[in-house]
Amino acid sequence: MIQSPHLRPVTALRPLTTAHLAQTMTLLEMNAAELDQKIEADLASNPALEIKDTRCCPQCRRPSLESGLCPRCNASHNLSKDEPIIFVSPRQDFYRPGVPIQEDLPEDNLPQITEDLPTYVLRQIAPELPPNDRRLAAYILSNLDEDGLLEVPLVEVSRFHHVPLSRVEAVLGLIQRADPVGVGSPSPQEAMLAQLEVLAETQPVPPLAEQAIRVGLDLLSRHQYVELGRLIGAPSRQVEQLAHFISDNLNPFPGRAYWGDIRQGKGVSPPVYTFPDVVITPLTESLEPILVVEVVSPYAGMLRINPLFRQALNQAPSDRADQWRSDLEQAELLVKCLQQRTHTFVRLITRIAILQREYILHGDEYLQPLTRACLADELHLHESTISRAVASKTVQLLNGHIVPLAKFFDRSLNVRTALKQIIAQETNPLSDSQIVGLLKCLGYSVARRTVAKYRAMEGILPSHFRQNHQMHENS
DNA sequence: CTATGGCACGGATT
DNA sequence: AATCCGTGCCATAG
Numbered sequence: 001m002i003q004s005p006h007l008r009p010v011t012a013l014r015p016l017t018t019a020h021l022a023q024t025m026t027l028l029e030m031n032a033a034e035l036d037q038k039i040e041a042d043l044a045s046n047p048a049l050e051i052k053d054t055r056c057c058p059q060c061r062r063p064s065l066e067s068g069l070c071p072r073c074n075a076s077h078n079l080s081k082d083e084p085i086i087f088v089s090p091r092q093d094f095y096r097p098g099v100p101i102q103e104d105l106p107e108d109n110l111p112q113i114t115e116d117l118p119t120y121v122l123r124q125i126a127p128e129l130p131p132n133d134r135r136l137a138a139y140i141l142s143n144l145d146e147d148g149l150l151e152v153p154l155v156e157v158s159r160f161h162h163v164p165l166s167r168v169e170a171v172l173g174l175i176q177r178a179d180p181v182g183v184g185s186p187s188p189q190e191a192m193l194a195q196l197e198v199l200a201e202t203q204p205v206p207p208l209a210e211q212a213i214r215v216g217l218d219l220l221s222r223h224q225y226v227e228l229g230r231l232i233g234a235p236s237r238q239v240e241q242l243a244h245f246i247s248d249n250l251n252p253f254p255g256r257a258y259w260g261d262i263r264q265g266k267g268v269s270p271p272v273y274t275f276p277d278v279v280i281t282p283l284t285e286s287l288e289p290i291l292v293v294e295v296v297s298p299y300a301g302m303l304r305i306n307p308l309f310r311q312a313l314n315q316a317p318s319d320r321a322d323q324w325r326s327d328l329e330q331a332e333l334l335v336k337c338l339q340q341r342t343h344t345f346v347r348l349i350t351r352i353a354i355l356q357r358e359y360i361l362h363g364d365e366y367l368q369p370l371t372r373a374c375l376a377d378e379l380h381l382h383e384s385t386i387s388r389a390v391a392s393k394t395v396q397l398l399n400g401h402i403v404p405l406a407k408f409f410d411r412s413l414n415v416r417t418a419l420k421q422i423i424a425q426e427t428n429p430l431s432d433s434q435i436v437g438l439l440k441c442l443g444y445s446v447a448r449r450t451v452a453k454y455r456a457m458e459g460i461l462p463s464h465f466r467q468n469h470q471m472h473e474n475s
Numbered sequence: 476c477t478a479t480g481g482c483a484c485g486g487a488t489t
Numbered sequence: 490a491a492t493c494c495g496t497g498c499c500a501t502a503g
Contacts (some may be wrong), residue, residue, distance in 0.1 A: 167489080196492075294503085371486080371487075371488085372487090372488070372489085373487075383489085384488095384489070387488070387489050388489090391489080407486090411487090411494080411495085413497085429476080430481070431478055431479090432478070433477085433478075446495080446496090447496050447497075448478090448479090448496090448497070449479090449480090449496055449497070449498095450494090450495055450496065452478095452479065452480070453494085453495075454495095456480095460481065462478080462480090463478075463479095464478080464479095464503090
């Protein structure tokens with residue numbers, strides 16, 4: 001149900017209300033990229049629609065206001081910092097933050113396709129892959145579990161595709177060396193071995209590491225150094241260093257904690273999402289900047305009913321009249337629904353920008369736990385409307401990271417980052433219940449059990465598998 | 476006895 | 490109506 005008291009006379013539509021509602025819902029669910037496609041399709045098939053010329057802002061090429069400048073360049077600098085500047089911008093490719101505006105964007109600068117883990121990996125290895133092995137690779141990658149490990153036995157893959165096992169292994173070898181190193185391995189053990197191998201190419205690794213992982217991974221994870229030392233023939237002191245090295249550098253679950261956090265890491269962070277639906281930038285560089293929130297909505301303000309078409313309707317050939325009339329109605333409906341969609345979305349994002357200002361400026365730790373229901377109540381919308389509006393949309397933050405809009409509704413992110421900080425700073429491993437105490441001091445009240453779950457989510461090992469962070473570096 | 480993981484329940488989310 | 494998430498209770502390992 002759309003019910004919005006502040007809404008313009010959109011309510012005074014037509015007897016089309018059911019169709020209107022239905023389409024608004026559908027549109028609301030789409031993100032910018034999908035909407036773009038949809039509108040392009042409509043433009044192509046419906047002669048009643050046309051694109052109206054718009055003037056561009058001379059400074060940034062966004063469509064301009066009456067004054068000639070766009071809302072951003074036109075904004076005065078002495079507004080209240082609590083009031084974000086919000087405006088709607090029609091096309092993603094008019095403007096790319098951080099990238100100087102160019103007349104022609106080079107080919108490889110165009111929007112990336114939305115990538116999930118399998119696609120991301122596939123793109124990396126495709127060049128090295130013989131064409132007939134591509135399907136094989138794609139098949140393997142589509143059978144990864146959420147940890148980035150292969151769920152299906154290799155033999156089965158080979159049988160399914162009627163190729164020798166050796167070929168499957170060769171392809172898998174390539175996959176394992178692609179970016180989340182170790183991805184696609186059949187077991188944590190193999191993942192770690194692959195990582196070790198890659199690591200060895202750039203830096204020295206302890207000679208016994210490989211053996212330790214091969215024969216004693218379970219001992220390693222249980223901290224049973226003496227036992228392990230006996231097994232691989234090394235003093236327990238050396239084994240301890242070994243364990244330290246392993247837990248610092250290797251990750252048994254290559255796919256985990258990979259999508260969430262895009263840190264400086266080693267390489268460049270992979271672009272995971274397409275163009276964002278919202279771009280947030282500071283108006284000026286300062287500690288307490290005014291936020292500029294740009295809502296990307298394809299063709300916003302550029303779409304209208306072709307006036308010529310409307311005129312021509314009267315003189316329509318009788319056999320075509322019905323068709324034309326329905327085209328016109330559809331076009332009108334689309335335009336109204338789009339207005340409705342942007343309006344709802346703008347109200348939503350405005351509220352979010354105000355409520356989550358601290359988060360936008362200062363990062364994960366300051367994210368307010370916010371529920372859709374609560375926002376729905378404030379905006380007098382139905383919660384399902386919020387859900388639809390939030391679904392599958394992304395926001396680009398000040399630091400250039402693109403995150404799903406749903407992240408603004410994450411109930412536990414702030415606690416999880418606090419937890420990560422605690423663990424990063426700990427000198428010796430803290431137990432979960434000790435962490436509960438520390439979190440409580442910070443004002444986060446969570447159950448002991450929950451801390452364990454958060455750890456798992458972040459890919460942090462249990463305390464007895466973690467190492468003292470004070471001593472460091474082997475020779 | 477302490478630290479964790481597993482299972483299941485209730486409320487929130489979609 | 491189906492699913493996800495935080496939590497409590499219990500079993501297990503050290």
